[in-house]
Amino acid sequence: MKKIVLAVIMLCGVSAAYAQKYMTRTGKITFYSATPLENIEAINNEVACVMNGENGEFIFQVPVKSFKFERSLMEEHFNENYMESTKYPKADYKGKITDLSKVNFSKDGVYNVNTKGKMKMHGVSKDVELPGSITVKGDKITVYCLFKIVPQDYGIEIPGVVRDKIAKEIEVTVNSILEKK
Amino acid sequence: MRFSFAILSVGLSLILCNQVVAQDNKSKADTEQNDDTDDLMAMLEDSEPEKKHYTTATFKTTRMVTGHSIENTGKGVLDFRVNHRFGALNNGTSTFFGLDDANTRIGFDYGVTDWLMLGFGRNSFMKEYDGFVKAKIMRQTEEKGNPIGLSYVGGMSVQSLPAPTNLPAGQEYHFSNRLYYLNQLLIARKFNQWLSLQLMPTHIHYNLVPTTPESNDLVAIGVGGRVKVSNRVTINGEYYYRVPGTEQIGYHNVLSLGVDIETGGHVFQLMLSNSRAMTERALIGQTPGKWGFSSTDAIHLGFNISRVFTIVKPKEFKN
Numbered sequence: 001m002k003k004i005v006l007a008v009i010m011l012c013g014v015s016a017a018y019a020q021k022y023m024t025r026t027g028k029i030t031f032y033s034a035t036p037l038e039n040i041e042a043i044n045n046e047v048a049c050v051m052n053g054e055n056g057e058f059i060f061q062v063p064v065k066s067f068k069f070e071r072s073l074m075e076e077h078f079n080e081n082y083m084e085s086t087k088y089p090k091a092d093y094k095g096k097i098t099d100l101s102k103v104n105f106s107k108d109g110v111y112n113v114n115t116k117g118k119m120k121m122h123g124v125s126k127d128v129e130l131p132g133s134i135t136v137k138g139d140k141i142t143v144y145c146l147f148k149i150v151p152q153d154y155g156i157e158i159p160g161v162v163r164d165k166i167a168k169e170i171e172v173t174v175n176s177i178l179e180k181k
Numbered sequence: 182m183r184f185s186f187a188i189l190s191v192g193l194s195l196i197l198c199n200q201v202v203a204q205d206n207k208s209k210a211d212t213e214q215n216d217d218t219d220d221l222m223a224m225l226e227d228s229e230p231e232k233k234h235y236t237t238a239t240f241k242t243t244r245m246v247t248g249h250s251i252e253n254t255g256k257g258v259l260d261f262r263v264n265h266r267f268g269a270l271n272n273g274t275s276t277f278f279g280l281d282d283a284n285t286r287i288g289f290d291y292g293v294t295d296w297l298m299l300g301f302g303r304n305s306f307m308k309e310y311d312g313f314v315k316a317k318i319m320r321q322t323e324e325k326g327n328p329i330g331l332s333y334v335g336g337m338s339v340q341s342l343p344a345p346t347n348l349p350a351g352q353e354y355h356f357s358n359r360l361y362y363l364n365q366l367l368i369a370r371k372f373n374q375w376l377s378l379q380l381m382p383t384h385i386h387y388n389l390v391p392t393t394p395e396s397n398d399l400v401a402i403g404v405g406g407r408v409k410v411s412n413r414v415t416i417n418g419e420y421y422y423r424v425p426g427t428e429q430i431g432y433h434n435v436l437s438l439g440v441d442i443e444t445g446g447h448v449f450q451l452m453l454s455n456s457r458a459m460t461e462r463a464l465i466g467q468t469p470g471k472w473g474f475s476s477t478d479a480i481h482l483g484f485n486i487s488r489v490f491t492i493v494k495p496k497e498f499k500n
Contacts, residue, residue, distance in 0.1 A: 021224065023224060025229075043498075048225050048229070050221045050224050050225055051221075052220075059218055061225055065234065069495075070495065071255075071258070071446070071489065072257075072258055072491070073258070073446060076238050077443070077445075079238070080237075080412065081413060086323070087374075162445045
């Protein structure tokens with residue numbers, strides 16, 4: 001076991017020596033549900049994200065329980081009834097930037113990119129393709145992405161009594177600053 | 182020339198090394214069916230902070246049925262509660278199974294912090310005003326650490342009926358005669374998603390009891406729990422056992438069974454109980470009827486409605 005751990009550490013060390021990696025544990029994701037009856041917004045400031053600047057691979061990892069709501073009861077219901085976050089504590093998006101050649105990590109600027117990968121939440125995985133942008137500024141990059149989620153796609157049922165208060169499509173915004181590691 | 186050779190060899194060895202790493206990742210990925218992101222995953226796992234997570238939603242709301250559950254209202258949240266307890270079901274059609282006749286309590290609870298809440302209410306029964314504080318002392322954690330949660334409830338109530346006029350000569354009716362005090366511990370554990378249990382050691386002090394031999398201090402042990410039958414519905418029960426020697430004469434232990442139904446911003450609780458009181462001193466210590474359908478017994482239908490309002494927004498939403 002010790003040897004394996006050592007080997008893993010060494011491998012990490014070797015890869016860190018040449019790979020350009022960016023990471024954060026305080027990334028931000030917000031989501032917004034707008035209906036004529038009620039608007040619901042939630043903020044998560046504990047998103048973990050790591051990206052490999054060499055090959056464009058990335059992982060976003062979202063601790064579901066860290067979403068903050070304006071109403072604490074909504075937060076409880078979100079965790080208990082919809083996301084079942086004790087059973088499925090994390091949501092993630094693992095994927096790759098498909099047009100990484102567009103991005104010059106050594107030159108400040110805004111680069112629009114496309115991503116492709118698997119999004120997993122509430123125990124359900126789905127293949128997705130999402131456009132986004134990377135803003136390079138010195139050793140930091142800001143990842144921005146706006147997309148929509150249909151809760152039913154991930155097996156999240158919305159009961160009849162609240163159906164008019166929860167949007168069919170939930171708008172998700174990713175806005176995270178990653179630092180070079 | 183030699184210099185560039187050195188660079189080349191370093192470069193080559195790096196590329197080789199890179200391939201070894203890549204291959205290694207590949208074989209690992211194949212076995213774990215991952216998509217080449219193992220090294221990234223490892224970075225995430227290594228940097229993961231150790232964070233304690235408190236168990237949430239042990240019960241759906243701050244009351245088990247009529248008595249307290251270990252839940253508090255959230256910080257900055259005002260909970261407006263309307264409770265009704267109807268007359269006895271066995272009165273039959275003459276009172277429409279007790280529905281003609283209701284005890285009510287209208288109250289407000291407020292979460293000062295995550296661990297402290299205050300509540301105030303007014304009961305139609307004996308025109309009683311009650312107030313309480315509920316404080317979390319220890320919280321159950323999802324990780325190993327605290328297997329149980331512990332809270333304290335301290336309460337006081339005052340009945341405001343007109344003073345009795347038939348007092349013996351020389352006796353006065355003091356304001357303090359109207360007062361009752363409550364001390365209660367709530368010990369709860371959420372065993373899993375569908376089962377939570379709670380123990381409620383309780384002390385109630387009556388400034389005035391009906392006869393001299395009766396104790397002014399009641400000690401009772403309550404047990405309660407909930408079974409979650411769906412995401413939005415739970416079945417709850419609570420029973421208070423009065424310790425012999427401390428109880429007042431002519432009263433019975435109280436058993437209440439209820440259903441919690443949650444609909445968005447509301448929690449609706451529907452219950453059956455042999456008590457129709459909503460302050461602990463009357464609920465736990467002075468329940469006149471036994472469960473049953475004979476003429477001296479009583480089963481009462483009742484409900485609680487809770488509606489929450491956010492008064493102080495969480496810091497994330499302040500701007």
